[in-house]
Amino acid sequence: MNAPAVAPSALAPAPASEAVLAARDLSFAHPGIGTVFEGVSLRIRRREIVALLGSSGCGKSTLLRVLAGLAQPARGEVRFLDAPLAEPHPRSALVFQQPSLLPWLTLADNVGFGLDFAHQPRSDGAARRARVAAAIEAVGLAGREAAYPAQLSGGMAQRAALARALAREPELLFADEPFSALDAITRAEMQALLVDVVHRWHSAVLLVTHDIDEALLVADRILLMGGSPGRVLREWTVDMPHPRDEHPEALTALRLAILGALRHSS
Ligand SMILES: Nc1ncnc2c1ncn2[C@@H]1O[C@H](COP(=O)(O)OP(=O)(O)OP(=O)(O)O)[C@@H](O)[C@H]1O
Numbered sequence: 462m463n464a465p466a467v468a469p470s471a472l473a474p475a476p477a478s479e480a481v482l483a484a485r486d487l488s489f490a491h492p493g494i495g496t497v498f499e500g501v502s503l504r505i506r507r508r509e510i511v512a513l514l515g516s517s518g519c520g521k522s523t524l525l526r527v528l529a530g531l532a533q534p535a536r537g538e539v540r541f542l543d544a545p546l547a548e549p550h551p552r553s554a555l556v557f558q559q560p561s562l563l564p565w566l567t568l569a570d571n572v573g574f575g576l577d578f579a580h581q582p583r584s585d586g587a588a589r590r591a592r593v594a595a596a597i598e599a600v601g602l603a604g605r606e607a608a609y610p611a612q613l614s615g616g617m618a619q620r621a622a623l624a625r626a627l628a629r630e631p632e633l634l635f636a637d638e639p640f641s642a643l644d645a646i647t648r649a650e651m652q653a654l655l656v657d658v659v660h661r662w663h664s665a666v667l668l669v670t671h672d673i674d675e676a677l678l679v680a681d682r683i684l685l686m687g688g689s690p691g692r693v694l695r696e697w698t699v700d701m702p703h704p705r706d707e708h709p710e711a712l713t714a715l716r717l718a719i720l721g722a723l724r725h726s727s
């Protein structure tokens with residue numbers, strides 16, 4: 462489903478070439494368990510959609526948590542908008558497999574939740590309401606503002622979680638398997654919606670996924686993580702316009718290359 466063209470409130474488009482996030486030589490270990498990943502360096506440019514693929518347990522979610530400032534690396538540095546990152550940045554947002562909406566709040570209040578917390582840019586009531594309304598409309602849920610989470614389908618709840626992230630007007634959206642609990646049709650709708658809204662919101666995305674096809678349909682660049690401890694093993698640029706399913710031959714060739722590398726990655 463295509464959402465109506467709603468512009469976010471006050472985002473100045475930034476040059477697409479600048480890095481929103483730069484990580485250098487990261488490693489992470491769980492005490493008593495051992496090193497999860499090491500030697501990870503990567504950059505995410507403004508407005509770039511980067512997919513992180515890799516076999517189960519290779520450290521994708523742990524790396525996402527470190528890049529998002531939710532966990533501290535044992536070594537290395539994460540820079541967000543050219544400043545060292547010590548905690549989640551107010552211009553970042555997270556979406557997970559479960560939408561994690563608060564059941565006692567309406568859809569609109571869930572989407573606005575978090576905007577009043579410390580470190581968020583100050584906004585008056587009208588600006589805040591406009592941000593919430595624009596985010597809800599962008600994900601196709603206009604008219605459902607007063608609904609409670611129990612009244613939403615799984616796909617609608619995940620749209621609400623995406624709207625909650627967009628309301629922060631993120632420079633970078635971290636998404637950890639955000640669509641893997643959805644049925645195939647809803648998942649395909651959400652993949653198209655994600656590309657559409659992050660392009661309009663000028664956001665970059667780091668998308669962790671198990672699904673090669675999802676990475677191919679959505680990402681500008683695909684990173685393959687693997688090994689033990691985990692490392693970034695390979696990288697592919699997906700230089701194809703959207704919607705990607707109009708280019709099946711090119712997708713198939715890239716898919717086979719990634720599948721082959723994935724088989725040898727653990
Ligand atoms: N809180 C924790 N304490 C100890 N070990 C953990 C913890 N969280 C994850 N691990 C371990 O760290 C490693 C990486 O886990 P992580 O969740 O990052 O993998 P993943 O690539 O996201 O896997 P999946 O694709 O299944 O989601 C695994 O071996 C896991 O068992």
Ligand SMILES: [Mg+2]
Nearest residue numbers: 521522523637
């Ligand atoms: Mg994971």
